[in-house]
Amino acid sequence: GAVVSQHPSRVICKSGTSVKIECRSLDFQATTMFWYRQFPKQSLMLMATSNEGSKATYEQGVEKDKFLINHASLTLSTLTVTSAHPEDSSFYICKTGGLDYGYTFGSGTRLTVV
Amino acid sequence: AQSVAQPEDQVNVAEGNPLTVKCTYSVSGNPYLFWYVQYPNRGLQFLLKYITGDNLVKGSYGFEAEFNKSQTSFHLKKPSALVSDSALYFCAVHHGSSNTGKLIFGQGTTLQVKP
Numbered sequence: 001g002a003v004v005s006q007h008p009s010r011v012i013c014k015s016g017t018s019v020k021i022e023c024r025s026l027d028f029q030a031t032t033m034f035w036y037r038q039f040p041k042q043s044l045m046l047m048a049t050s051n052e053g054s055k056a057t058y059e060q061g062v063e064k065d066k067f068l069i070n071h072a073s074l075t076l077s078t079l080t081v082t083s084a085h086p087e088d089s090s091f092y093i094c095k096t097g098g099l100d101y102g103y104t105f106g107s108g109t110r111l112t113v114v
Numbered sequence: 115a116q117s118v119a120q121p122e123d124q125v126n127v128a129e130g131n132p133l134t135v136k137c138t139y140s141v142s143g144n145p146y147l148f149w150y151v152q153y154p155n156r157g158l159q160f161l162l163k164y165i166t167g168d169n170l171v172k173g174s175y176g177f178e179a180e181f182n183k184s185q186t187s188f189h190l191k192k193p194s195a196l197v198s199d200s201a202l203y204f205c206a207v208h209h210g211s212s213n214t215g216k217l218i219f220g221q222g223t224t225l226q227v228k229p
Contacts, residue, residue: 099215102160104160105150
């Protein structure tokens with residue numbers, strides 16, 4: 001199956017700064033990347049779907065200006081949390097693949113905003 | 115609307131005993147169902163999926179799941195639990211077209227296997 005590399009695994013940033021999270025598809029042309037957010041001991045909530053070469057599609061209630069998604073190539077999708085606040089602290093996970101190939105998740109990024 | 119429910123927040127079993135983690139679903143059309151496991155501060159690892167075919171699906175690490183259409187269930191099972199199976203388990207249902215669809219997750223069940 002596809003291999004997805006997600007970086008960084010952990011990041012601590014100050015309020016007001018921006019943080020970029022990368023997901024690289026190592027052996028698969030990821031035309032679509034899904035970004036999820038997970039609060040402690042809770043389920044994964046889909047934030048947005050990024051499509052290579054086009055604008056991302058955001059789920060209801062997700063601020064697109066705060067969570068900037070870029071998917072400029074078939075191997076890289078990025079999520080930038082802009083002007084981060086403590087309430088943005090969470091676990092962010094990317095996912096790619098499809099029903100036929102199976103889905104592959106990144107290893108996740110633990111964001112802590114202080 | 116597609117939805118998945120995991121009625122148990124936590125399941126406790128003794129090592130060597132069989133385990134069951136429950137999942138029920140609600141979908142329109144054919145259900146495509148998944149089980150994933152998550153260890154602390156890690157992404158999700160695929161265990162198994164049901165697309166079509168045999169109702170009993172065998173997956174990774176000795177896990178299996180039984181698709182029951184009449185009960186709209188897809189319970190995860192293992193004949194003999196290991197302490198290392200202790201983790202967070204998610205049931206999910208696929209939503210949308212085959213290569214651009216979303217996964218909708220249940221709320222997760224923490225499995226605790228005690229020695």
